[in-house]
Amino acid sequence: MTTPTKTSPRTPTGAPRQLENEDKGGIGTNPQRPDATLKVTGEFAYSSDLWMDDMLWGVTLRSPHPFARIRAVNIGEALATPGVFAVLTADDVPGKNVYGLELSDQPVLARDIVRYQGEAIALVAADHPEIARQAAKRIRVDYEVWEPVTDAREALGHPTWNRLHDDNAEDVELSRSAAPIHPKGNLVRHLKIRKGDPDAEADVVVEGTYSVGMQDQAFLGPESGLAVPDGQGGIDLYVATQWLHVDQRQMCTALGLAPEQVRLTLSGVGGAFGGREDLSMHVHGSMLALHTGKPVKMVYNREESFFGHVHRHPCEMRYEHGASADGKLVFVNCDIYFDGGAYASSTPAVVGNGGTMGIGPYVVPNVRIDAYGVYTNNPPCGAMRGFGSVQTAYAYEAQMDLVAAELGMDPVDFRVLNAMEEGSVTPHGQVIDSAAPVEDLLRRLQAMPLPATRSEDDAVDVRSMPGGVSNTTHGEGVRRGVGYAVTYKNVAFSEGFDDYSTARVQIQAVNGEPVVVVHTAAAEVGQGLVTIEQQICRSELGVDNVIVHPKNTEVGSGGSTSASRQTYMTGGAVKLACEAVRDRVVTLAQEKAGRTWGDLAMVDGVLVSESDGAVMSIAEALGDDIVNETREHHHRPTQEIDPETGQGFAHVQYSFSAHRAVVDVDIDLGLVKVVELACSQDVGRALNPQAVIGQIQGGSTQGMGLALMEEIVIKDGKIRNSSFTDYLIPTILDTPPMPIEMIENADPHAPYGLRGVGEAPTISSGPAVTAAIRQATGLALTRVPVRPEHITGM
Amino acid sequence: MRIKTTVNGQPHEVDDVWEGESLLYVLRERMGLPGSKNACEQGECGSCTVYLDGVTACACLIAGGQAEGCDIVTVEGLASEEALHPVQQAFIEAGAVQCGFCTPGLLVQTHDLLERTERPSDPEIREALAGNLCRCTGYEKILDAVRLAANRQPERPAGSAP
Numbered sequence: 001m002t003t004p005t006k007t008s009p010r011t012p013t014g015a016p017r018q019l020e021n022e023d024k025g026g027i028g029t030n031p032q033r034p035d036a037t038l039k040v041t042g043e044f045a046y047s048s049d050l051w052m053d054d055m056l057w058g059v060t061l062r063s064p065h066p067f068a069r070i071r072a073v074n075i076g077e078a079l080a081t082p083g084v085f086a087v088l089t090a091d092d093v094p095g096k097n098v099y100g101l102e103l104s105d106q107p108v109l110a111r112d113i114v115r116y117q118g119e120a121i122a123l124v125a126a127d128h129p130e131i132a133r134q135a136a137k138r139i140r141v142d143y144e145v146w147e148p149v150t151d152a153r154e155a156l157g158h159p160t161w162n163r164l165h166d167d168n169a170e171d172v173e174l175s176r177s178a179a180p181i182h183p184k185g186n187l188v189r190h191l192k193i194r195k196g197d198p199d200a201e202a203d204v205v206v207e208g209t210y211s212v213g214m215q216d217q218a219f220l221g222p223e224s225g226l227a228v229p230d231g232q233g234g235i236d237l238y239v240a241t242q243w244l245h246v247d248q249r250q251m252c253t254a255l256g257l258a259p260e261q262v263r264l265t266l267s268g269v270g271g272a273f274g275g276r277e278d279l280s281m282h283v284h285g286s287m288l289a290l291h292t293g294k295p296v297k298m299v300y301n302r303e304e305s306f307f308g309h310v311h312r313h314p315c316e317m318r319y320e321h322g323a324s325a326d327g328k329l330v331f332v333n334c335d336i337y338f339d340g341g342a343y344a345s346s347t348p349a350v351v352g353n354g355g356t357m358g359i360g361p362y363v364v365p366n367v368r369i370d371a372y373g374v375y376t377n378n379p380p381c382g383a384m385r386g387f388g389s390v391q392t393a394y395a396y397e398a399q400m401d402l403v404a405a406e407l408g409m410d411p412v413d414f415r416v417l418n419a420m421e422e423g424s425v426t427p428h429g430q431v432i433d434s435a436a437p438v439e440d441l442l443r444r445l446q447a448m449p450l451p452a453t454r455s456e457d458d459a460v461d462v463r464s465m466p467g468g469v470s471n472t473t474h475g476e477g478v479r480r481g482v483g484y485a486v487t488y489k490n491v492a493f494s495e496g497f498d499d500y501s502t503a504r505v506q507i508q509a510v511n512g513e514p515v516v517v518v519h520t521a522a523a524e525v526g527q528g529l530v531t532i533e534q535q536i537c538r539s540e541l542g543v544d545n546v547i548v549h550p551k552n553t554e555v556g557s558g559g560s561t562s563a564s565r566q567t568y569m570t571g572g573a574v575k576l577a578c579e580a581v582r583d584r585v586v587t588l589a590q591e592k593a594g595r596t597w598g599d600l601a602m603v604d605g606v607l608v609s610e611s612d613g614a615v616m617s618i619a620e621a622l623g624d625d626i627v628n629e630t631r632e633h634h635h636r637p638t639q640e641i642d643p644e645t646g647q648g649f650a651h652v653q654y655s656f657s658a659h660r661a662v663v664d665v666d667i668d669l670g671l672v673k674v675v676e677l678a679c680s681q682d683v684g685r686a687l688n689p690q691a692v693i694g695q696i697q698g699g700s701t702q703g704m705g706l707a708l709m710e711e712i713v714i715k716d717g718k719i720r721n722s723s724f725t726d727y728l729i730p731t732i733l734d735t736p737p738m739p740i741e742m743i744e745n746a747d748p749h750a751p752y753g754l755r756g757v758g759e760a761p762t763i764s765s766g767p768a769v770t771a772a773i774r775q776a777t778g779l780a781l782t783r784v785p786v787r788p789e790h791i792t793g794m
Numbered sequence: 795m796r797i798k799t800t801v802n803g804q805p806h807e808v809d810d811v812w813e814g815e816s817l818l819y820v821l822r823e824r825m826g827l828p829g830s831k832n833a834c835e836q837g838e839c840g841s842c843t844v845y846l847d848g849v850t851a852c853a854c855l856i857a858g859g860q861a862e863g864c865d866i867v868t869v870e871g872l873a874s875e876e877a878l879h880p881v882q883q884a885f886i887e888a889g890a891v892q893c894g895f896c897t898p899g900l901l902v903q904t905h906d907l908l909e910r911t912e913r914p915s916d917p918e919i920r921e922a923l924a925g926n927l928c929r930c931t932g933y934e935k936i937l938d939a940v941r942l943a944a945n946r947q948p949e950r951p952a953g954s955a956p
Contacts, residue, residue, distance in 0.1 A: 014828070032886055039894030040882040040901060042829020042869035049828035130814055220833040220841060220895040220929050270833070270895030271929050302834040463917040526893025526930050690889040690935075697932030698892065724838035724927065732933040733924045 012052045012226050012295065014045030015238060016267060016550040018517075019530055026539030027752060030690035033531045034548055035524075046268035047240035048224035048299045055226065055295040056085055057129040058281070058288045061122040061136040062307055063114035066148040066342075066377040066717025067181075070112055070121070074140040078124060081138060083131040085292045088123045092287060095256030099279055101246065101382070105182060106343040108254045108283045114143075115181055115342035116379050117718045118307030125288040125296050148377035148717035152316065152339040155186040155376050181342065181375045188340050188373035189348045191355035193427050193646030196366030202322025202330035206402045210319070210395040211783045213711035214339075215312035217384050218729050221270015223280035223308045224299040227289035234261030235286045240269040242276045244521045245557035254283045255290070259553075262286075266551040272525035273702070274383030275309040277562055278345050306722035310345045310382030311712055313338040313373075315354070315391035321399045327409055329418045331366035332359045332399075332427075336392060338373045338381070345382030347373035352495055353388030356428040356641065356650055360396040361438045361488040362418040367427040369646065377717045383562055385702060386762040389489050394784055397485040397767035401774070411771075412442050412484050420488070429647035432654065435745030438486055441658040441680040444741045445484065451662055451676045451737075453480060466664055466671035468733055477668040480675070483771025486658035487764040490651035491756035492565040496640040499565065502556030503573035504549075505537060505581050506628040509619035514605060516541055518577075519549035522558030522570035527758060528691040529566050533574050535687060540578035541585075542602035543618065556632065564655060564756025567687060572751035573633035580629035589621035636749055653747055657681035657760035659700065659768035662736075665776040670788025672708055672773060674734070677765060680741040684755030689742070696761045697738045703765030705730045711785050799861050801825060802871030817861045818842045818853035821868060829869040829898050833927070840926035843899035844868045850906045869898035872905060881905050881943045888939035892930035900926045904940050913944050 019038075025031030038044035075087040090097055090111035097111065098104045110119050122139050126132035149155045180186060225239030234257060241247050244264045251262050269276070281298035288296040300308045315338050322331040336354055340347035355371035384390075404414035419438035425431055454460075460474040467473055493499035504519040516537045524530045534546040551558070558570050586600045589607045593616065597609040607615045641648035662675040679696050686692045709728045713720040721727045746753025766784060774781050777791055795811045797820065808824045815824075818835065821844070822828045831841035835854045842853040845867035853868075872879040881904050884890075891897050900923060907914055907922040914922065919940045928936060 013826075030889070033891065035894070036886040036891050037878070039891050039897050040869075040878065040885055041873055042827070042898050044894055045828065046831070046895065048832055049822070051823075051826070051828075128812065130812060218929055219893070220831070220839060220927065221893065222832065269893060270831070271893040273929070299832065301832075302836060461917055463921060469921065526895075528892065694889055694892055694931055694935060697934045698930045699932075701932035702929070723836060724834045725836060729927060729929060731924050731927060732920045732936065735933045738932060738934050 010228055012050045012228065012238060014050040016265060018550065019548040024538070024544045025535060027535045027687045030688055031531060031535060033528060034534060035530060044268055046221050046270050047238060048222060050226035050238050050267060050297060052226065052295040055297050056125040056127055056288065056292060057132050058123060058125045058285050058296045058298040059129065059132040059136050060120050060284060060304070061139050063110065063117060063119045063121055065114060065143055065145050066117045067146040068114050069144040069146065070110060070114060071142040071144055073122060075122065078135040078138040081131065081135040083128060084124060084126045084135045085294065086125040086288055087135065087139065088287055088291060089121065092291065093254060095254045097254065099250040099254055099283065100344055101278055101346050102348050103344040116377055118379060120284065123284050123288055125292055149181060150376055150378055150717045152337045152374040152376055155374050156372065181377060186375040188344050188375060189351040191351050191371040191646060192644060193355055193367055193369035195427050195429065198368055200322065200331045200366040203325040204403060204406045205320065205322045206399060206406055207320045208395065208399055208402060209782060210317045210398060212315045212391045212394055213785055214314040214381065214714065215384060215706045215710050216306065216712050216727060217273035217275030217309065218727065219271030219273055219275055222300045222302065222305045225267060225281050225285055226295055226297045227285035228295045229289045229293055235289060236263045236265065237282060237286060238265050238267040239282060240267055240276060242272050242523050242525060242562055243560035244523065244551065244553050246560065247279060247282055248553055250279055251282055251286060255286055264553045266523055269523060269525040272561065273385045274387065274562060277383040277560060278310050280308050302724055303722045306712065306719055310380045312384035313340060313350055313381040313391065317392065317395040319395050319399045321403050323403050323407060327407055327414055327417050329362060329364045332364050333368045334358060336371040339376050339378055340373045341376055341378045341380035343380040345380050347382065350388035353490060354392050355646065356426065357389050357488060357490065358392045358396065359427055360393065361420040361436065361486060361656060363420055363424050364427065369427060378714055379719060385699060386489065386759050387563065389487065389763050390703065390706065393485065393487050393763045393767050394770065397771065398782070401771055412446055415442055415486060428641055428650055430649050430651060434747040434749065435682060436654065437656060437682050437743065437745055440743065441656060441682065442484065442486055444680045445658055445660040445678055448678050448739060448741065463733065466666035466673040467669065472669055472671065473666050477666050478664050479667055479776040481663050481665060481772040481776025483661050483768045483775055484658065485764045485767035485771060487760055488654045488656045489760045489763055491653040491655050492563050492569060492635050494638055494651045496638055498634055499559045499569065500632045500634045501559045501569040501573040502630065502632050503570060503577040504555050504628065504630040505574065505577035506626060507541060507543065507581055507585065507622065508626040509622040512619050513545065514543045514618040514622065516543045516546045517549050518546060518574055519555050520558045520570050520573065521551050521553060521555050522566050523551065523561040525561050527695060528688060529570065531691065532567050532571055532687055536571055536574045537578055540575060541582060542604055556630070564758040567754055568750055568756050569633055569635065571687065573631055575751050576631035576633050577629050580631055581627050584627045584629065585618060585621055588625060589616055592616065592621060653750060653755060655755045655757060655760040657764050659764045661768035661772040663769060663772040663776060665773055665791065667777055667791060670791035674704060674736040674769060676736050677704060678739045679761055680743065681757065681760060682743050682745050682755060683757050684747045684750060685744050685753040686742060687752060687754060692742060692757050693740055695758045696740055699758060699761035700738055700765040701730050701735050703762040704769050707766035707769040707784050707786060709785055795859060797858055797862050799864050799866055801827065801866045802868060811858050813859060815858045816854050817856040817858050820858040821853060827868055827870055831895050831898055833895055840903060841896050841899040843902045843926065845902065850903055869901055872901060879905065880946050881908065884939040884943035888935050888942055890931060890935040890939035896926060896928040900928065900936060904943065908944055908947060912947060912950055
């Protein structure tokens, strides 16, 4: 038997190593990813690839019921199973049996009550994963099954839209005790925005209700990790995550350990998209490892993954838009209900985004927004790319098309007439203080050539038709539609949160050549942050050889890999650390030279002055010195918004994108083929253009997926499609060509002028697709994903 | 159960394989070859695609015992000692690798496509890779990579079978 060899007694096979490659290339170029060769040869180790020769396998027992009292848990038979080393329940949680990102409300292991299907109840460790799974089935749980609360408005005591609409929301007594899922009731957050005249009147008024289904992040690398006990009561966890330090904080509470006893290392991450912001196997694996004294590996299978992470909030929305006869928006009123599921996760912040940016990138003098986040017994919902803004964009962009139609205006012209620009004020009272190129983005899309229409004489390639290789049409019943949508999205954390990032940069001469090591805890999840870190070091320090240190909790927090923030925040921290390193290298050079220059720069391995040219090599300046600097990067402070009016400087930066979708719809069968999905986006400054385009195309595809096919189907609180057989994500056949216009309006507040790019395209792509289907079919289509039966009316 | 196979040209013999283990599990956990990925383990995502006796297949859908005596090639077997395979190189250059979890399966499937089809059209590429899910890229740069690798292939004499 061939087995991997261990590198050291307590370091697993597959522990991350330094990333090193020989490519050159500073900011603005497309150097090779430092992990690219490892990833194409199969050598790159993901968190599910970790291995130690004495490791055990951990599995989780989860509740089959969405709402139930646990009367008793009997582990005897499971524990007696040969090969089983441990069976743990809520009684075995060493610290506080609770965790959570924003509110600590979720048990590590359920004790008395389960609040969603899939809630963790017990853990098993065994010497083979199948033995562990079989043993978990032998745990006897006695449930008293309760009726689940599965509708967000009902959970608040508001059964109908009429009731809501008839009452002023501020006067409505929220029924916090109606079937309370948590002791304090079912309301997680109610965000109010009040701007202008609540009684404003308009020539044209359009109302609409919209709903968005529950989307899954569907990252391909399942939740997984390896917990290694240190023999002294502490733990080393190798895990795929988005924010090592927030995991560490929650683990310390649950395990009853100090931070120095809970050390995390980022293992290879197979995509994230928000689904790894909450804990998964972190505490569970660590409990089993501490209990057994052995390394414990946990790897969810795809079915468990659907229960093992939070999803995108399903959302019910009612919007009312008023406009003057000459096409100016007068007011927008809206009610937005986010179903947060059984635990809060990041629901408060999702409500914050959904509310503050809830009318889109338009100027409206009078706005009332009520956005609610609600507990139900549905699966918990939290972060997913676009974070609260994806849902509302479906509503406000559909409304914009409806108002334009009512006015007899072109939908793009109507958007442009009401578009935000630099200096505009948002509904939450924030002045947009850098470029807001809504008009430019839309006009650029309009100017792009449309894909060719099929003529009657063309030979039919069914692969280009709705239904594809199912060969359902050769063009009969197929209608084409074109739709536009535009959006804006905040970058980094908002509402007063100081989500700083830390970077340590070291330089030394090795064999006469300068070598830089960059060390951050910021999670690389596939987006290419490791490349960006190298590029910034190369540009700032004039050194080609930049090594990326494994990411772990030995250095300060890198903040979350979310909210489109890492290039801005951790990139900014790397830049600051490089500047501090450069100051010290310049000082060393001047000491060695015995004189000073006012302008020494580090370029191509040499210290250069404007007046004297090359002064000395960086290696010569360093000699035997190792220069090492650590810096934190804080973005400009934001404010909490006023609880009654929603006014405040809430957001750090905005990212703008727009899409034009072209679709062919088979109106007989309700099948849709997206022919082209064009995007224009302001990226501020593209530090790595190839990676930026990769973000835009990947984000656009996820947005299109929600519009057309992606939904976790819930019935009576239970997930009906927890597999890739039944939860569909776009394949290469479903995904169209995606031409991109990338523009660069520098943001003066941001490092290098860059804008976070990852999320905006996920927001505007889906509404453009639905707008195109509406144009092709003439149908209202107020729910996404759009299903065939919505189109055929069957 | 004992299984004897040839993987990437090397003979492998593993003992104590439980009958329920997939070829994917045997490769990853018993042979130390975790390059083939475990994204869905139900044959939907293609991330565990390997050659089994010259035909691409999802290793998760093949029982370990079925691989007895078979010749298997995984992503770890695509590169030579000296250099990456042109398909691997094209994926890097085109920016087709983000998180990389789908990459091993896509590389094997693309390798197979280009063995069979010298200059595939875009619809042919899409059809050949329709069983490989990618969640990061939106597939545009994967198409770029396949086109790049195809265009770099020396033209084969007409009628020459791979």
